Amino acid sequence: TVDKPESTVAAILNTLDFYIDKANLSEQHKLIIRLKKRRYSNELIRDIINKKYNRNHTSNYISTIFKQQICGKIGETAELHKEYFDNRYNPNAWKTCTCCGKTKLRNTREFVKKARAADGLSNRCKECDKELRRLKKEE
Numbered sequence: 001t002v003d004k005p006e007s008t009v010a011a012i013l014n015t016l017d018f019y020i021d022k023a024n025l026s027e028q029h030k031l032i033i034r035l036k037k038r039r040y041s042n043e044l045i046r047d048i049i050n051k052k053y054n055r056n057h058t059s060n061y062i063s064t065i066f067k068q069q070i071c072g073k074i075g076e077t078a079e080l081h082k083e084y085f086d087n088r089y090n091p092n093a094w095k096t097c098t099c100c101g102k103t104k105l106r107n108t109r110e111f112v113k114k115a116r117a118a119d120g121l122s123n124r125c126k127e128c129d130k131e132l133r134r135l136k137k138e139e
């Protein structure tokens with residue numbers, strides 16, 4: 001159980017919480033996973049989500065959201081974290097965004113593709129590119 005010092009359950013749950021925080025989940029997705037961790041049924045989660053967010057989801061759709069969207073995002077986040085760890089000593093694996101100044105992995109998961117660039121990637125990371133597109137759309 002979680003209370004025993006020799007148990008690995010606490011470490012696993014802490015790791016899961018770390019990746020949940022990093023996964024950039026919507027508020028609705030965060031609520032679903034919190035309720036799932038408390039072992040709420042899909043029917044009860046459906047009722048809570050439908051009431052709070054004025055939705056009309058079925059319990060089957062709650063299951064689909066959890067398995068395909070939430071678990072998928074958490075898994076992608078864990079994979080990216082592993083890539084960061086594996087490439088921590090490889091200076092050629094990194095690129096700095098010209099907008100935010102963050103150094104990120106040199107790949108299409110982090111940077112927008114750009115055929116004319118020497119490395120095939122834009123100088124802007126995807127987060128900055130998304131924000132710039134949103135700002136232009138508002139103008």
